[in-house]
Amino acid sequence: MTPSKLVFKNLTRRKGRFLFTLLGIMIGMASFVTFMALGGSLKSQIEKESAALGANLVVTPKGSCAYEQVSILTGEQLPTNITRDEVAAIRSIDGMQAIPYLAERSAIDNRPVSVMGILPEETRVFKKWNLAQGGYFPAEDSEGVVLGAVLAEQFGLLPGSDVRIRGANLKVLGILEETGGKDDLTVFLSLPVAQNLYEQIDLVSYVAVRVDRLDEVELYANKIKDKVSLGVVSDKQMRSSVLAIVGTVNMTLQLIAAVAILAAAFGIVNTMMTATYERKREIGILQAMGATRYGVFRLFLIESGIYGLIGGIGGAVLGGLAAVFATPYISQNAATSFVKGSQSSLDPIMFAGAILFSTLVAMVAGLYPAIKASKLSPVEAISYE
Amino acid sequence: MSDPVMTAKGLVKEYGKGATLVKALRGVDLDIPRGSFTCIVGPSGHGKSTLMHLLGGLDHPTSGTVIIDGQEMFRLGNKELAALRANKIGFVFQFFNLLQSLTARENIETALMLAGVSEKEQKTRAKDLLDIVGLGEKADAKPGQLSGGQQQRVAIARALANDPPVLLMDEPTGNLDSEAEAEVMKVLENLKQQGKTVVFVTHSHEIAARADNLVHVRDGQIQLPHDLKIAS
Ligand SMILES: Nc1ncnc2c1ncn2[C@@H]1O[C@H](COP(=O)(O)OP(=O)(O)O)[C@@H](O)[C@H]1O
Ligand SMILES: [Mg+2]
Numbered sequence: 327m328t329p330s331k332l333v334f335k336n337l338t339r340r341k342g343r344f345l346f347t348l349l350g351i352m353i354g355m356a357s358f359v360t361f362m363a364l365g366g367s368l369k370s371q372i373e374k375e376s377a378a379l380g381a382n383l384v385v386t387p388k389g390s391c392a393y394e395q396v397s398i399l400t401g402e403q404l405p406t407n408i409t410r411d412e413v414a415a416i417r418s419i420d421g422m423q424a425i426p427y428l429a430e431r432s433a434i435d436n437r438p439v440s441v442m443g444i445l446p447e448e449t450r451v452f453k454k455w456n457l458a459q460g461g462y463f464p465a466e467d468s469e470g471v472v473l474g475a476v477l478a479e480q481f482g483l484l485p486g487s488d489v490r491i492r493g494a495n496l497k498v499l500g501i502l503e504e505t506g507g508k509d510d511l512t513v514f515l516s517l518p519v520a521q522n523l524y525e526q527i528d529l530v531s532y533v534a535v536r537v538d539r540l541d542e543v544e545l546y547a548n549k550i551k552d553k554v555s556l557g558v559v560s561d562k563q564m565r566s567s568v569l570a571i572v573g574t575v576n577m578t579l580q581l582i583a584a585v586a587i588l589a590a591a592f593g594i595v596n597t598m599m600t601a602t603y604e605r606k607r608e609i610g611i612l613q614a615m616g617a618t619r620y621g622v623f624r625l626f627l628i629e630s631g632i633y634g635l636i637g638g639i640g641g642a643v644l645g646g647l648a649a650v651f652a653t654p655y656i657s658q659n660a661a662t663s664f665v666k667g668s669q670s671s672l673d674p675i676m677f678a679g680a681i682l683f684s685t686l687v688a689m690v691a692g693l694y695p696a697i698k699a700s701k702l703s704p705v706e707a708i709s710y711e
Numbered sequence: 712m713s714d715p716v717m718t719a720k721g722l723v724k725e726y727g728k729g730a731t732l733v734k735a736l737r738g739v740d741l742d743i744p745r746g747s748f749t750c751i752v753g754p755s756g757h758g759k760s761t762l763m764h765l766l767g768g769l770d771h772p773t774s775g776t777v778i779i780d781g782q783e784m785f786r787l788g789n790k791e792l793a794a795l796r797a798n799k800i801g802f803v804f805q806f807f808n809l810l811q812s813l814t815a816r817e818n819i820e821t822a823l824m825l826a827g828v829s830e831k832e833q834k835t836r837a838k839d840l841l842d843i844v845g846l847g848e849k850a851d852a853k854p855g856q857l858s859g860g861q862q863q864r865v866a867i868a869r870a871l872a873n874d875p876p877v878l879l880m881d882e883p884t885g886n887l888d889s890e891a892e893a894e895v896m897k898v899l900e901n902l903k904q905q906g907k908t909v910v911f912v913t914h915s916h917e918i919a920a921r922a923d924n925l926v927h928v929r930d931g932q933i934q935l936p937h938d939l940k941i942a943s
Contacts, residue, residue, distance in 0.1 A: 705764050
């Protein structure tokens with residue numbers, strides 16, 4: 327016999343209670359690990375999208391807020407009210423390049439997809455796109471669509487296939503090479519065709535601007551503001567406000583997970599209190615056999631700690647799997663849409679940390695029952711019937 | 712009988728205080744001769760178990776001392792007292808002596824573990840001890856699969872595990888039918904032949920008759936033989 331064997335015999339003597347208590351902490355930890363993994367990937371994905379945008383400045387509709395800036399990075403629908411004249415005025419400024427976009431939504435096979443109206447030639451150069459299959463828009467107002475690589479694969483679309491966008495049947499012209507960003511999941515139309523289809527004649531959602539000299543970003547922001555009465559944000563500002571929003575969403579999710587873990591911790595307290603009560607007499611017998619108070623304390627503390635250890639390992643594995651497999655199916659909203667098609671960040675240090683954390687939580691939960699058990703006097707424990 | 716393995720001096724034990732004060736022991740002086748088969752008898756509620764608990768270092772007296780192998784028990788700290796219980800005393804209670812989640816063998820191994828015996832040695836010693844009480848066959852049975860008499864024999868084997876100088880048994884057959892009592896008595900008889908020091912409490916005259924040292928407890932005190940004569 328060893329103390330750890332004794333702990334395991336005690337742990338598993340009530341199988342049902344053992345399993346349910348374990349399940350509690352496991353589920354709590356699994357949700358925690360999932361949200362941590364998603365949170366990690368969100369951040370890196372935002373950085374990536376911001377880089378893929380390739381802009382130093384973004385011109386947004388007047389009075390647009392941080393939430394709308396998130397939409398630019400995620401491909402969500404935006405209020406569309408920047409006029410053709412305003413676009414022309416911005417494009418007339420020298421020393422910078424300005425590309426307008428119309429961001430819309432549609433559905434293929436009942437699954438939502440982003441639709442973008444673009445200036446075919448300028449956007450291709452601006453974003454340094456390469457074609458993987460098929461061709462590209464032959465003219466600035468060509469009918470037909472060009473697809474992101476992941477989207478094409480998800481829906482099994484090839485050049486020549488038909489896609490139904492807003493009731494119109496459009497031919498797939500070509501498929502882009504994978505970029506690793508949201509462009510992979512977007513249907514591209516030429517701007518005039520998109521404007522027609524979505525009845526946004528002469529309107530665009532935002533204008534991406536790249537200045538020739540990086541140290542003059544501020545200057546050009548002011549130049550744009552002088553010409554048009556629209557909102558102008560730098561990519562840095564946009565990134566930080568997006569990160570702030572995503573951080574809040576993420577923190578809320580982790581808070582929910584923390585509550586689940588807290589509930590599981592009380593489950594452990596409950597189980598260990600019951601065990602202390604049930605084994606009162608056995609505690610007395612152990613002491614009569616020569617166990618010290620500290621020895622009894624340790625037996626109970628390790629017993630509760632093992633709930634945390636096993637729960638933590640199980641939770642980390644479950645949570646990791648959930649993050650990898652469930653991610654593509656998570657419904658799209660401003661925060662989670664970054665994750666689509668991207669790999670979650672599964673960090674071994676995070677796993678070890680989660681297991682350690684869970685063990686610690688369980689030991690803290692077991693502290694009070696263990697102290698109670700160790701404080702029993704042998705005679706008191708034995709007289710109990 | 713000049714060499715007592717255990718000596719109690721002026722043991723007083725009071726429970727509660729004020730109106731609820733119970734004087735369970737009112738000054739007990741007692742020698743347990745080495746190799747004796749000492750039997751403690753007396754009516755219920757007169758302090759026999761209280762005395763056993765103090766002799767076994769399971770509780771602290773209100774005043775008085777117990778000396779075992781020349782060591783004053785209640786001067787020891789918690790840790791030393793626990794070590795003393797592991798090595799110098801084997802305790803058998805009236806019932807529910809065993810850890811329910813462990814087999815007979817594991818119960819004995821646990822007692823050995825608490826005395827610091829290596830796992831390998833635990834295994835062989837546990838087997839030998841079960842053979843001594845005639846339960847070698849039942850090594851892997853859990854307490855629930857054993858009869859009352861068998862459970863008490865396992866408890867005795869466990870009390871013997873670390874070869875303590877004294878065995879304390881508080882009504883070890885109190886919960887058994889006469890057949891099971893006979894089983895246990897056979898084991899005790901063997902221990903007596905081997906010269907083990909055994910102190911036990913019983914209500915059975917038959918068992919008390921086998922003792923070579925009979926102690927009468929009444930009202931928390933030891934009754935001397937001449938007092939007994941006057942009383943009867
Ligand atoms: N933990 C306790 N608290 C209060 N009173 C107790 C306690 N243990 C025993 N007593 C009292 O002490 C007296 C002696 O009890 P005990 O030693 O168990 O007697 P016996 O074993 O001879 O039947 C009884 O009156 C009993 O009620
Ligand atoms: Mg009693």
